[in-house]
Amino acid sequence: MKATRKLAEFIHSLSYEDLSDDAIAKAKLCLLDWVGVTAGGYAGGRNDMDPMINSLQPFFGEPQATLITKKRKVDVLNAALINGTAGHYLDYDDIQSGMSGHPSVPVMPAALAMGEYRKVDGKGFITAVAAGFEAECRIGEAVNPEHYGSGWHATSTLGCFGAGATVAKMNGLDVAKIVSTLGIAGTQAFGVRQSFGTMCKPFHAGKAASNGILAAILAEGGFTAPQEILEGADGFGKIYSTKFDATKIDNLGQPFKIEQVVYKRYASCYFSHATVRCMLEIREKHSPEISQIDRITVEVGPLSISVAGNPTPQTGLEGKFSLSYCAVLALVKGQALESDFTNELVNAPEIRDLMTKVVPVLNESFTALESEICIVMTDGSEIKEKTDLISERAVSVAEWESILEAKSANLLRSSYPSERVQDVITAIRGLEEIYDIGKVAGLLS
Amino acid sequence: MKATRKLAEFIHSLSYEDLSDDAIAKAKLCLLDWVGVTAGGYAGGRNDMDPMINSLQPFFGEPQATLITKKRKVDVLNAALINGTAGHYLDYDDIQSGMSGHPSVPVMPAALAMGEYRKVDGKGFITAVAAGFEAECRIGEAVNPEHYGSGWHATSTLGCFGAGATVAKMNGLDVAKIVSTLGIAGTQAFGVRQSFGTMCKPFHAGKAASNGILAAILAEGGFTAPQEILEGADGFGKIYSTKFDATKIDNLGQPFKIEQVVYKRYASCYFSHATVRCMLEIREKHSPEISQIDRITVEVGPLSISVAGNPTPQTGLEGKFSLSYCAVLALVKGQALESDFTNELVNAPEIRDLMTKVVPVLNESFTALESEICIVMTDGSEIKEKTDLISERAVSVAEWESILEAKSANLLRSSYPSERVQDVITAIRGLEEIYDIGKVAGLLS
Structure with a gap:
């Protein structure tokens, strides 16, 4: 079977019950790490996110999804764009080595915005995020290290796929529409390393989140798209890498790529x-x-x-x-x-x-x-x-948990009172029991 | 001087009085051709634009800019995205050979949406469009034919620059902010030929229009961006072409690239x-x-x-x-x-x-x-x-005028009564006298 379809079938068939304990635990830790670095990104002070919010303000739609720390909601696409940018602002977010990039910053803002809008429960959120990580990390392994090495910012190029797959899974698309989501996401892949050191680097993460949502909602609406975006003659594999290896899309979920995520202990590159x-x-x-x-x-x-x-x-x-x-x-x-x-x-x-x-x-x-x-x-x-x-790869989930609770609490305290910080950590610890991810978003408003 | 800054300075200093008669006449013909193919794209029938509009509907912002033929306005970014997609739907729109692409479909929807929103006059519209064409076609000549040949859809990759430059000019940004606009636009460049034959091909045009607007409004708001997006070591020139020739950015406006646009007499590729x-x-x-x-x-x-x-x-x-x-x-x-x-x-x-x-x-x-x-x-x-x-390149402006008035009238008649069609053609003929481009948009509502 062709790589794109194989990936789409995996995303479609994945259920919460299929996930390993480590995959579930890591999905929660990724969310915990992401809310910390995102709140920290908004509060950064060195620069801040206000120029972006002010520039986009005239174009916001209905209040659908929370802007973290800002006590306001905007439309889903802009919420993902802006939260996504804030999340990569400190360059303090998680890593998956095969992706050569940051897996959470394009996926989480898309998942939180769409999840809040469509009232997705905790298990649905975790499953969708695991599917999104699988997409971006597997495709990453198929095109890297040549992809990153030639100057692409993998967080954005691959993040479009990750966010698209996440939202397609969350919204329950069928296999054909997931193939189209991957097609629309992949043909929007963008972002060069020339942007490193400027606000465009974090913008890449937010834009990938928003591009992914756009891909999934257009596919859901019946938009037609390339069916072989990965393996096609003018597809992502060929154009974004000198060495595309489709076999990396085999054995999906074995292990789940989200299990391999590591987190930054230090706030530097x-x-x-x-x-x-x-x-x-x-x-x-x-x-x-x-x-x-x-x-x-x-x-x-x-x-x-x-x-x-x-x-x-x-x-x-x-x-x-x-x-x-x-x-x-x-x-x-x-x-x-x-x-x-x-x-x-x-x-x-x-x-x-x-x-x-x-x-x-x-x-x-x-x-x-x-x-x-x-x-x-x-x-x-x-x-x-x-x-x-x-x-780092051998650090246990339990050990990461204590490192990240300290890291995120430290970052969250610059925007929220201590009780609220504890509520966020508690809610994410019990994410699989939450009936509406909007509860987590509400705590972050 | 570096290519990016050279281009930005040209865009900044360009005035209506600098434009050649042919550049002005061609800008008007490009608009005339574009409104025809866009109205035709909406009325296509084979498929239509409704899936896209319905998918995006929940996320629309304030009514700011006209959706052609739809008797409604949506926010500027979505108007550009949707009108831009409709404009390339028939694949019946104009061409500039050095760009290896379609120059109007990313630029015109951005110019019309932002122009209507900010009440730009006809001369401002024409000047901004000429600046946008210069950006996308010159950068195109610097990276082609290798760029298109390796699988990129030049209409979208270069269209991001074209739309960004147009809006930056229209909104009166200074040189530094035009450099940033080009940086933000270029780091969003996207679109592979694997999408040909699907709705993603026209989507590329609309998305480039919207990406370009996003670039210009973020730069206007003070967003930082790569300063050497064209010539930098990990910039557009290197990553999107095997042979970037910066000398093609010399002698800007001599002639104006918009003078070299040709139009499709036939509705095929x-x-x-x-x-x-x-x-x-x-x-x-x-x-x-x-x-x-x-x-x-x-x-x-x-x-x-x-x-x-x-x-x-x-x-x-x-x-x-x-x-x-x-x-x-x-x-x-x-x-x-x-x-x-x-x-x-x-x-x-x-x-x-x-x-x-x-x-x-x-x-x-x-x-x-x-x-x-x-x-x-x-x-x-x-x-x-x-x-x-x-x-075709030697066809006179007067001859194109009669070809395009017939072509566009034919396409517009499927959506508007004859008197309205004539009003549109008359308004575009006298575009330089119009005090608010919203008048043209209103005729197309």
């Missing part, structure tokens, strides 16, 4: 995380005397250098894409939280002074998840550690 | 037009006796074969992409109007019988604008003619 982790380990094990440091070499792979290699960040946002800043931050403060990426801290004299001692070194054989740090002290002695984030 | 024209010439010169025809060879270039090579169309829409049907239609009826592409006529026995005698022949050296037809009669005699549509 993911390609800096191995460096942050490595430096935190050095700090804990060796407590180097900062005044006695002569130089710090940070050995990383090509992607870390190209995406996070900025040696002289000027702003908090640029600091997220700077190995030098991230390394120094971890060493000095022992953390890398959202509140550590401010313009003030990036430009603090003691931080900048130490940054001049950091030397990023390219190691072609390293993946983006590896980092080796060597601190040379003025007495000539050396401290050396190496970290590989591959271990 | 443009790559079948040389064949239709050639057959009409044979019919006029030689009047071959149809019952005595043994076979018909149609020699064309690679693009004509790949895009319009369907030998056995089943529907009127498929007939538009069938050299065999187009050749037979021209021979039997002496025309190729919209009303000739019906499911009935495509399946009429005498037509299908004659189609079995047509043999498309690939000539690698032919462009998509060339066709050579040889009719072999049962007595062994041959009739042979060759046509090259390159001559």
